[in-house]
Structure formats: C-alpha cells, structure tokens
C-alpha cells in the first residue's frame with residue numbers, strides 16, 4: 509500500500525515535469541501565456557536565458573505544482589517580425605509569421621511606395637503577402653492608378669483582394685486566405701485594419717478580457733502582440749504595434765532581393781554587386797528600358813536605395 513502511494517506520487521511528479529509543446533499567445537512583463545495542444549492557456553515564466561521569447565514562439569514548457577508553468581525551450585523560428593522604435597532601436601514583435609496582409613483602401617489615398625516597402629520587408633522575412641484593397645464600396649479618387657498598381661502586383665505573383673467591411677464583399681475570400689496560416693494585418697492609419705479585425709473576430713473584446721484575467725494584469729495584455737485563433741481557420745497576430753508596423757531601413761544588398769522582378773535579372777548584371785542604377789551592363793536597367801519592369805516599381809526601388817543602410 510505504502511509502495512503504491514509512493515509509486516503514484518512519483519508518476520504524477522514525472523508527468524508534471526515532462527515537457528510539452530506549446531505556443532506563446534502573448535507576453536506580459538516577464539511572463540507569457542502559453543497555449544497547449546488542447547487549446548488550454550497557461551501562465552508561464554520563461555527560464556532565465558529565454559527572456560527573448562516573443563508572441564507566437566513555439567516552445568516546450570511544463571507545469572509546476574505552484575500552478576504556473578515554466579518555458580524550458582524556444583524552438584527555432586521561421587522568421588521574426590521586428591519594429592523600429594522612434595529611437596531607431598529594433599524591437600521584436602512576433603515570430604513564425606506565415607502571411608502578411610498589406611491593407612490599402614479607397615481612402616485614405618493608397619501610398620504604393622509604402623506598399624513596395626512592406627513587400628521588401630515581407631520578402632526578406634520571408635512570408636506570403638496579400639495586397640488588400642479595402643473600402644471597395646467607396647469611390648476611388650484615382651481609379652486608373654489603383655488599377656495599374658493592383659494589376660502590376662498581380663502580374664508579379666502577389667494575390668490581390670478587394671474587400672468592404674461595410675457591404676461584406678471579399679470577406680469570405682479573405683477568410684480563405686487567412687485560413688492558410690498565421691497572419692498579421694499592416695497598413696496606413698485609417699484604411700480599416702481595426703474594422704477588418706472586428707469583422708473577423710467579433711468576440712475580440714471578450715477574448716482580450718479573458719486573456720487579461722489569465723495574466724492577472726488587467727488590460728495590459730491588449731498592448732502586447734497577441735495570437736488569436738480565427739473562426740475561419742488560421743490565426744491572427746494583433747496589437748496596436750503590429751498594425752502600425754513600419755519596416756526599418758533595409759540593408760542595401762537585401763533591397764534588390766525584395767523586388768521579385770529583379771531576382772532573375774540581377775545575376776546577368778556585369779557587376780555582382782550592381783546597384784542597378786549607374787552601372788554599365790545592368791540587366792535590370794536594360795529590362796526597364798525595354799518596358800519589362802514597371803517604372804513605378806523601379807522608382808520605389810531608387811527611393812528605398814537612397815534610404816538604405818550601406
């Protein structure tokens with residue numbers, strides 16, 4: 509009898525210590541919320557050398573008898589979404605982002621150079637991009653430019669979708685895209701990111717409330733990047749910082765890689781470190797002169813090159 513009791517205790521202790529797979533839902537202070545394979549969320553403290561753990565990291569963790577758990581390992585990341593703060597410091601936002609939805613709209617007027625800048629960052633991560641044109645229910649002040657830009661992106665292989673939160677068009681197709689993985693929505697202020705997220709996650713406030721309660725930190729959780737499972741399938745990472753994500757300056761050598769139409773041409777340039785601007789024998793400029801590259805995209809490249817890190 510005594511033996512079986514000791515045996516019983518030993519088994520449950522081992523079970524508690526056995527590491528389990530999980531996903532970091534959000535961070536708050538020095539702690540994280542980890543979702544296990546059954547969808548249950550546990551408050552955990554990362555081991556000391558794992559302080560860098562971020563939203564959507566795949567981790568190993570185990571529960572402790574105190575109730576909270578311990579994150580023991582952060583698995584290799586497929587990518588990392590970084591933000592550059594006003595002082596120029598890079599801050600990690602979230603890991604393992606499969607897809608980035610670049611939201612534009614009929615109003616405010618689309619900034620296509622900004623879309624190009626996002627695409628460079630997305631290509632560098634790498635992640636799949638979707639270009640969304642929201643508020644399609646409203647008249648476009650410059651329909652010709654919009655059509656030219658959107659068909660241009662499609663020709664480069666980027667999926668393009670028109671949506672309206674107001675009349676619901678395109679929302680099902682957006683759900684189908686989001687179902688393919690873990691996504692973030694980015695874009696200029698006022699294009700409708702909050703409205704889209706509210707439509708995709710109608711119970712967002714309730715979920716934020718539940719997570720805040722679990723963290724024991726009141727409304728603190730809402731300011732940190734958080735992963736939400738979507739009813740349409742897939743997951744969405746959101747926070748004010750994610751929505752306002754603006755990519756920092758790109759290293760010069762990575763910039764040309766971010767323009768997908770340059771990739772097959774660049775190896776044919778005379779100089780291996782060609783900037784595709786002033787060099788003789790540049791295959792990119794030759795393609796531009798022959799009308800095979802969109803001059804608008806090339807102008808974006810030149811603007812980004814001026815701001816690029818050497």
Ligand SMILES: Nc1nc2c(ncn2[C@@H]2O[C@H](COP(=O)(O)OP(=O)(O)OP(=O)(O)O)[C@@H](O)[C@H]2O)c(=O)[nH]1
Pocket residue numbers: 642643644645646671672673674675696697698699700701702703704751
């Ligand atoms: N007509 C129309 N209006 C929309 C649509 N989507 C959003 N809006 C409106 O556009 C305005 C801005 O929408 P938000 O969702 O706050 O935009 P946001 O991108 O989150 O903006 P920030 O919070 O500033 O980053 C609001 O008045 C919305 O009601 C749409 O599809 N059609």
Ligand SMILES: [Zn+2]
Pocket residue numbers: 774777778782783784785787789790791792793
């Ligand atoms: Zn070149």
